[in-house]
Amino acid sequence: MAFQSIENLWARSLCALQLCCMTFAVGGLLPAVAACGHVVEASPHSIAAGVNLAAPMGRLPEGVKPVGYTLALAVDPSKDYVTGTVKIDVQLDSPTALIWLHGQDLQVGEGYAVADNGKRHRLVYSQATEDGVARLDVTPALPPGQAALNLRFVAPYSTGLAGLYRVEASAVPYVFSQFEPLFARRAFPCFDEPRFKVPFQVSLSIPDGLTAVTNTQPVGERSTGNGYTTLIFAATNPLPTYLLAVAVGPFDLVTAEVPRNSLRAHPLPLRGVAVAGRGPQMQFAVGHTAVLLDALERYFLSPYPFDKLDVLAVPDFAASAMENAGAITFRDWLLLMAPQKASVAQKHAFQSVMAHELSHQWFGNWVTMAWWDDLW
Incomplete structure (x- = not known):
C-alpha cells in the first residue's frame, strides 16, 4: 500500500500500533436478521467449564482456524447496505462451544454449523467489542475436526473510506473496498488477521448492466430474474482477508x-x-x-x-x-x-x-x- 504523504504514513503506523493494543441473499431480498451490530456482555450459556469468556486482547486465540471461505454478496450501489452469506470452513483443535472471530457493525442472523459427522449446531453471533471482536456461541459444542460455519448478514456501507463504501462520480454511485488493515470485518464476519491465509470462493450479485471486479476472473453467471445478475468468480489463491477486493459500478x-x-x-x-x-x-x-x-x-x-x-x-x-x-x-x-x-x-x-x-x-x-x- 503506497501513501501520498508522511501524514498518511504516520496514520498507518499509528493504526498498526493501536491494533496491538485493541481488544480483539441476494439481489433485492433482504434476509431476516437480528440486529447484532452492538456490543453485548458475555453470556455463559452452553459454554464449557474453564473457557475464558473475556474478549481476546490483540490476536484471536489458538484452537480455531479458518481453512476456506465461500462468500456471496449482493452489492447494489443505489442501496445503503449489502446483504450476504458466508460459509467459513474451520479446523477445531478441541471441543468448542465458543468461537472468537471478527465482525463490526453487522446485523447477523442466527446461523448454524455443520460438523464432520453431518450434525447441525446452532450459532448465535454477537459483537463483543467496539473495534469488532465478535463471538459465536455454539449449541451443542462442536467436536474436534473440521466444521462449516454458516451465517447470513447485512452490512451497511461505511461512511468513511474503509470497508465497503460508496462514492459518486458525475452523480453515479459506485462501490469500492478497502480492507487493510482491519476493515474486512465491516463487510462480513471473518477471521480478520493476516496469519489466516486461505482460499476465497466469491460470488457477487449486482444490478443488471453493472460490472463487478474482485481478485479473480469470472467463471460463470446467472440471471436471478429480478433485475440482478450473479457472477461467480474463480477461487482465489490463499489470501488474508485484508487483500480481498470488491468493486461494482458502470465501469x-x-x-x-x-x-x-x-x-x-x-x-x-x-x-x-x-x-x-x-x-x-x-x-x-x-x-x-x-x-x-x-x-x-x-x-x-x-x-x-x-x-x-x-x-x-x-x-x-x-x-x-x-x-x-x-x-x-x-x-x-x-x-x-x-x-x-x-x-x-x-x-x-x-x-x-x-x-x-x-x-x-x-x-x-x-x-x-x-x-x-x-x-x-
Missing part, C-alpha cells in the same frame, strides 16, 4: 494483456478499470503496467502469482494505492492522464506507485506476514 474497461515470457507460459489478462467516461484516459497506465510487470517478473525470476491483473482508478480513496491481489486500487489521478498533456511529475508518480504495488504481489500477497509487526 469503463480497457482490456490488454501482458505477453508471455520465459517465466510465464501464457499471456496475462490485464484491464484498466475506470468510472464511466474515463476509460480513454487509462491507456497510458495500462500500457506501462504491462512493461513494469514483465520487468519485475524477470527481476524476481518468478512469474506473477495470480490469474489476472486489474488496475482500478478510484474517485475517492484514502491511500495512494492498495495492493489487493489481482485487483489493485489507486487514487484516480495516478492512472487517469492524457499522455500528451500529463506532466513529468504525474508520470513519475504513476511509475513509482505502480512499481511499488506490483512488487507487493510477490511481497505481501504471495508471501504474507503473520502479523503487522512484519509489514513491508
